[in-house]
Amino acid sequence: MKIAIESSPQLEVKRGIGIYTENLVRYLAKIDMENEYVIFSWFFRDYEKKLKMLYCPEQKNFSMTAKRFPDSLMTVLEWKLHLPVIQNLLKKENIGIYHSPGPRLPHFSEDSKTGKARKIATIHDVIHEIHPEWFSPHFIKTAREAIKSADFIITDSVNSKHDLIKYYALSEEKIKVIPLGIDRNIFKKIEDKESLKHLRVKYGLPHNYFLCVGPIEPRKNIENFLAAYSKIIKPKMPEHKIVLVGRKNAYIEEIINRHNLSEDVIITGVVGQNDIVGIYNLAAVLVHPSLYEGFGMQVLEAMTCGCPVVTSDSSSLPELAGDACLLVNPHSIEEIADAVYRIVSDEKLRTFLSDKGLKRAKNFKWEDTARQTLEIYRKYAS
8 A cells, every 4th residue: 555645844843733744754664664655745945955854764665755836836726726736746656545644635536546545634623613713714614625525534632533523523433533642852851951051041041930832822822821920920929930932923912011021021932842842841830721722732742841731621631631730721810820829839749740741741652643543544455
């Protein structure tokens, strides 16, 4: 069986779907020597540079097909006009499965070899149905088409599976929950004090800080945490500041100005994986009161680094957190503030959550993600 996995160039800063795709491919290569894999992508600008960034294992059953094709044009032809462009780009590959790591799938015509391929999509969440105001009409339309046309759907959490069934009336048999993993060679507790000292200077990190990791957007609910900090936390613990990891934008600047927190909040910009590990290690608490998550990678990253976590009691986050985090109502600034204050003021609780988080994080392995995904491939190969 030949399997095409849609990918994209992995730039220096890897997040979200990019991390998922690269690790899925990396660990499939460790366990599957039988099936053939085509790492498929398209891009136009900086083609040679991006080609080098596209991850493909160096073994005989893996190959790369990277077409020089503008993504903006692909969007129009494939997903707005529904022309079988991807089918034509892959016509020489004779694939049996096409796996998209996100909420879009190509349009295959039944009378072609490629058209007989089974389509698998990894749908990490359905937030576009819960908060459509945060997405473009095109994104929502493309995601809905992918979910409805997929032969099989992989999702990250039981909560996301329930949402898929709720909003799309899918049968349970069509969906498999496969949690994401974490790379413990990268995310871990750091004992090297000098490297942490260098990192603190590099980003101008305060001695004591609460951490939020972006992207900085409404669904991460940083607004309620800043309100909790301004009204309740800061008067009690003025020595603790806030570090936001992500791109500065008008949305967050307005919130900071509204609460008069310009002297209390540091925005780092986008941070690479190696540096974000140190930022987790130095933080007093990760505060992640997100309104909705399909999984919650920031929570898993923090736990793997031994950083105590306050997160939401909704969507997929209780599944991920187990009893290793403090769960709060994300709409209650009082609950957010109380949880943060408890961790900072209670050393035993802080140590308990750090140890629990490290233990909990060991349950999430990319090897397991790849193995369960391979089982689905084999099911459709037969």
